Amino acid sequence: MKILIVRTSAIGDIFLTLPIAERLKTAFPESEISWVVEAQNANMLKGNPYIDKIYLFHRNKKEGIRGLISATLKIKEEFEGKYFDYVIDCQGRLKNLGILKSLEYGKLIGYLPCEEPLSLFYNHKLRLKSEDTYIKKNNLVAEFFDIECKNNIYPYIELSNENKAFATQFIENNNLKRKKIAIIFATSKECKYWEKEKWIELINRFDTDYNSDAILMGAKSDMAYAREILSSCKNAYSVVGNTSLHEAMSVLEICDGAVAVDTALMHFSVIIGIPTVCLFGAEIHKTFHIEKENFIVAHKPSKKNSCQRTCSCKNATCMKNISVDDVFKKLDSFF
DSSP states (O other), X not given: OEEEEEOOOOHHHHHHHTHHHHHHHHHOTTSEEEEEEEXXXXXXXXXXXXXXXXXXXXXXXXXXXXXXXXXXXXHHHHHTTOEEEEEEESSOOGGGHHHXXXXXEEEEEEEESOSTTGXXXXXXXXXXXXXXXXXXXXXXHHHHTTOOOOSOOOOOOOOOHHHHHHHHHHHHHTTOOSEEEEEXXXXXXXXXXXXXXXXXHHHHHHHHXXXXXXXXXXXXXXXXXXXXXXXXXXXXXXXXXXXXXXXXXXXXXXXXXXXXXXXXHHHHHHHHTOOEEEEESSGGGXXXXXXXXXXXXXXXXXXXXXXXXXXXXXXXHHHHTOOHHHHHHHHTTTO
């Protein structure tokens, strides 16, 4: 049996969708599980023992529609002559219609609601309720294949010895002997940012209140922002812009806790089991999360009918409502 999973982006969504591959491969070990992913997100899948083949979708977002068409035509050539018994569209986005139309398959499975007219192409529709979490979403796929879901399955990421050695070397080079708290301060959406002054106050209080050091984590594009924070904190260290995704995850593994905005590394922090205070401006934390006790939410909506998937308030008021004291109240029971 050949199964193709279509989840091209975003990296956090890809991470949360990984249990589908594990459920299928465990139930049908002789099956071939393939995945379509945008090339820049492929590292999330590499080394995963439940995925046999990765198809890269080389989409350049800066080129807009032209880039989307070019990437679709390229992957269409790669799929020519290939047949899948099942295709699972885990994204429900119209931008992937070209991919779906390029495939030969027995059944196309997709979630509702989705961006129309995608539902017209689905042979089997998995109906979601507004309160359904990612675990429920993944289990709906398993149930279609008559797979029992007695226990929750969490995303699996393979971290190599080289990745772990990077983290160990970072700790040794900086002589970090105290407790370590990861600071995951950056995200792709401005409305999910917390204020720089609050990060600085928080990190400085780690030193005095918890006798702890902070490790800033982020991408190259976040380096200037990180430097501003570092310049005001004597107990802060940084791997921002100097790690691969897997190296960053290895650093997280040796931390004692984390404070994070809504991003992929936040989810990984929860998975590895360290106390993780997650800052949310919108209500998305109710469904877009991993159901574990160490998923600790800091959320103070600015209005009665709070924002849903992203903070749509003027100047991201929902995020600004979260105070440093709010975060410490969440952490106090763990430190």
